[in-house]
Amino acid sequence: MIKFKVALWHNGELAAFFKALFSQRAIPQLQQQLAQQYQRQVLLLNSARAGIRIALRYAATQQPQRQLVLYPEYICTSVPQAIADAGFTGMAVAVNHELNMCPQALSALLERQPLAVILPHMYGAAAAISDIETMCRHHQVLLIDDAAQVAGIEADGRLLGTFGDFGVISFAQAKTIVSGVQGSGGVLLYPAALNIDVPLKPTSGWSRLWPLWHFWASYQHDGIANSIDYYLQRLSQLLRKKLGRTVATSYADGYAIAAPDAAVALKQFETLPSRVKYLQQQATIAAEALAGLEQLQFPQLQAGRYLTRLIVRSPKVAPAKLAKTCLELGIKTKTTYGNSSQSFDGSMTSGLLELPWQGLQPAELTTLLNQLRLLDQRLVSS
Structure with missing residues (x-):
């Protein structure tokens, strides 16, 4: 996955x-x-x-x-x-x-x-x-x-x-x-x-330990830690609401x-040049591999471009169905801002889904691109 x-x-x-x-x-x-x-x-x-x-x-x-x-x-x-x-x-x-x-x-x-x-x-x-x-x-x-x-x-x-x-x-x-x-x-x-x-x-600095836990459990790991964090965050929101603290x-x-x-942040700036270069190279590989697809669109993808996320759209298939099909192919997806993951209606802000992008290993990138090509072929023939 x-x-x-x-x-x-x-x-x-x-x-x-x-x-x-x-x-x-x-x-x-x-x-x-x-x-x-x-x-x-x-x-x-x-x-x-x-x-x-x-x-x-x-x-x-x-x-x-x-x-x-x-x-x-x-x-x-x-x-x-x-x-x-x-x-x-x-x-x-x-x-x-x-x-x-x-x-x-x-x-x-x-x-x-x-x-x-x-x-x-x-x-x-x-x-x-x-x-x-x-x-x-x-x-x-x-x-x-x-x-x-x-x-x-x-x-x-x-x-x-x-x-x-x-x-x-x-x-x-x-x-x-x-x-x-x-x-x-x-x-x-x-x-x-x-x-x-x-x-x-x-x-x-000590007040940052709770957000660090949330970051580690919810964003960096799946499994039991993720589930525990979900309920802890819900409890925290309820307590804030009860105490009248509407803004964290x-x-x-x-x-x-x-x-x-x-x-x-200082540590992240040290590795920034290499991370940017890697993602630019990744965009080049992806842009070449996904060129010519008939049913899948990638609004921002260009060879050599630095991107923090990869967005996909299918004018033919609703995002909910597309997400389900991607999951069957071993690809997790996320909904995007606001109502933009609703069915495509011809506007720029509709029909969008987010795909995995940052932190992909070369083998994962190859698998992702192969599965997206396979998905496009399925949509063409359906």
């Missing part, structure tokens, strides 16, 4: 985590490294969504009459939730065939004089960031370069996260740099000319990254 891996962790990451329980040195080390790499001011936070809220509130001090924030219609719910939590009105913008914000659709909405545009790069595929940056400047609209999924990745000769007015990076699961889940760290990037004064409370502390405003998460 080909399964999902949301992070490529080794003993070094675990050792760094536990060592940082007794030291804060990883935080200034990560701060210095990112400042040198991105040539921006760096604010190390508990999450990327906290960075989005800070950026939006700053924008409101510059243009208080504006309240509208634009974001792509295909996106993690944490982004529109961050907009609402910051006190602004969000509006979704249509996406293109690569699941990124469509510049043409955005152009029409910029006439409404929004406060800001949040532009992510879906699953590692860079959006039309240069064009959208020019459009936003013309309309005096703040641009947040949401590089949550693409830490250390470049487009148009620049690091993603350095376009526009602000950049954000996430260290949560299934990203480029993964230090864990549930508030495992995020970064706000901004030019030195901006005066951003946000007092941050420290986050105890790990995502609350005003908290810095914890030292263990910073230490893991």
Whole structure:
């Protein structure tokens, strides 16, 4: 069975985590490294969504009459939730065939004089960031370069996260740099000319042990640990609801990254070049092997492209049935954002499923591609 891996962790990451329980040195080390790499001011936070809220509130001090924030219609719910939590009105913008914000659709909405545009790069595929940056400047609209999924990745000769007015990076699961889940760290990037004064409370490293368990049990392993974690998380949610804590502390405003998460992030940055190169080579192999399929589509797949996930669509078969057939062939799948794993209706955000991608061994990749070709043949003949 080909399964999902949301992070490529080794003993070094675990050792760094536990060592940082007794030291804060990883935080200034990560701060210095990112400042040198991105040539921006760096604010190390508990999450990327906290960075989005800070950026939006700053924008409101510059243009208080504006309240509208634009974001792509295909996106993690944490982004529109961050907009609402910051006190602004969000509006979704249509996406293109690569699941990124469509510049043409955005152009029409910029006439409404929004406060800001949040532009992510879906699953590692860079959006039309240069064009959208020019459009936003013309309309005096703040641009947040949401590089949550693409830490250390470049487009148009620049690091993603350095376009526009602000950049954000996430260290949560299934990203480029993964230090864990549930508030495992995020970064706000901004030019030195901006005066951003946000007092941050420290986050105890020991408080990160519970999220580490969740990350290990739910995302890195199957079996009994996964089942135990499921019920523990449900119990935790019920307790939070009963106590009136609707927002988990790990995502609350005003908290810095914890030292263990910073230490893991540093370790992940060390291996980033080799991981990116491996996934680019993997994309080349997959693009060649899957070219010419008649019933299966891979919206973002291109030779040599860095991708954090692999998305598939069949206009002929509903995602639920496709997922069942993939499972019969030994391939696990996942549903995608929102309602996008419902039956294909002709829109860009329908009929989608996620396939295993990160952490595949060469033999697993070969099996995956062979089974996808077999599946396509079945769909053609059915």
